[in-house]
Amino acid sequence: MVSAASAPGLPGAAGTPAVRRPRVLHFVTGGFSGATQVAVDLVRAHAASGRCEALLVLRRKRHTRNERVQALRDQGLAVETVAGWAHVATIWQLVALCRRFQPDVLVAHGFSEHLWGRYAGLIAGVPHLVHVEHNSRERYTAWRLRQALWLAERTDLIVGVSEGVRQSLLARGFPAAKTVAIPNGIALGPYELARHPAWADRVPGIVMAARFARQKDHATLLRAVALLRDRGLTPPVKLAGGGKAAAQRAARKLCTALGLDGQVEFLGHCGDVPGLLMGHRICVLATHYEGMPLSLIEGMAAGCAVVGSRVVGVQEIIDDGRNGLLAAHADPASLADALERLLVRDDEAQRMAQAAQEDARHLYSLQTMTKRYEDLLLRGLEVAQ
Missing domain, CATH: 3.40.50.2000 (Glycogen Phosphorylase B;)
Known part of the structure; x- marks a missing residue:
């Protein structure tokens, strides 16, 4: 298994002084699946560590409940939502959020959100893109897979949430040099x-x-x-x-x-x-x-x-x-x-x-998981405080 410690990191702007903490935008389904939980946990961990500013963006589903979104905001998390009724609407609303928040890294979680999220990131000029795959078997049509592989060429890091997921990505043709496994964890x-x-x-x-x-x-x-x-x-x-x-x-x-x-x-x-x-x-x-x-x-x-x-x-x-x-x-x-x-x-x-x-x-502690993600997402972007 490729460990986070030995995995490729995101390229940084060496020698360029930072005027603010790195900003990370996590984009995920608003269906409150396991992928949503991982994204929420990471945004919460970013707030706790103080290493970066984080924004959670949820793609609305028919069963996305406003009270659950508000509950996250009440916990002190920065949360926005974008439309889910059409892919074009999803992308352009996310582009607008990216231009406003100006993230250094956009992390797109799960299928098919990782497609629309990275398209938005490219249009908005986000410097670094990350794809997180949350399942070993996704609904890739031939056309969707071609899109994902095209996006992979323009993506800094591809994360599988287990070694099995990583292997499924490699079997589909995703680049091994960019693909790592970070097992999910929970708050103990x-x-x-x-x-x-x-x-x-x-x-x-x-x-x-x-x-x-x-x-x-x-x-x-x-x-x-x-x-x-x-x-x-x-x-x-x-x-x-x-x-x-x-x-x-x-x-x-x-x-x-x-x-x-x-x-x-x-x-x-x-x-x-x-x-x-x-x-x-x-x-x-x-x-x-x-x-x-x-x-x-x-x-x-x-x-x-x-x-x-x-x-x-x-x-x-x-x-x-x-x-x-x-x-x-x-x-x-x-x-x-x-x-x-x-x-x-x-x-x-x-x-x-x-x-x-x-x-x-x-x-499977949340602390271990979030440290691995932060070390990879922020490698080369942080300046010693």
Whole structure:
């Protein structure tokens, strides 16, 4: 894996005195996905470190809630939004923001925002462009891929949020010399009390904290829970997350059809995911593809026994049988087997949960992730204070 310490940095203007701190603009979907969370965490980290000025720009989606945007502003973050109804509108509104904010670096997160963000950066004359890829499998058509590779020639740095994502970028033809891996991380503070309550006091139930979208595989989890019921196991299941209304409706319809309405609870957006996870024993992520799944890392940090689909991203952080279990992709029976193992073998589940928690603390801290990003984004742009 290419580490941030040995990776190429952004070129700087050697010998040119700085009249202000470097400015970094992070552009990302307003869908409040994992990519959004990473961008928010980085903007928050920039404010805390004082190494640069940062602006977060969200591309509005139909389900972008104004109260969530305002909540970020209330936390002291500089946040703007641009239209999402047309690519041209997105680009030109972002160009206007770039000309006003005058960033030294524009970081465009996720597909397809990394295309429109970098087009805007080129038009506005932003000196340095960065592309962050958040998933191992994106919806690249041949035309979109040609655009991305053309933009890569004009981009300083391409970041994959895991080694698996980096490898998927290289397989598509992105330049190896510019492409690095920086694993996602989480804030560990909310999980400091993860050893309390004790394992015996936790609800022997299942939590999946993930937005409703085509990428996530709530259907396989629901079918696995139905299989568990047929085996005589009826753990409570809580599904936390917002997302697309159509995907939520489909999941609710399937839940009813499987006769699980009294067992499965749809929580919607959850304001206290750490508390929810720390109150339960099992965290699951059924998914079709990932980059580096924050929700699973949060489950690990919370002291849960974790189960994930055997896909790129997930299989990088779960060492099957040591710190969690992997289930075959889109296979309800395989997922039911893994969940049953954790539900009935309590000592084994607790052992895996402890190993997962240690891994989360040592490998996936937000502090480690943000330092790697800042060191790369600001290399050559800072002047000693």
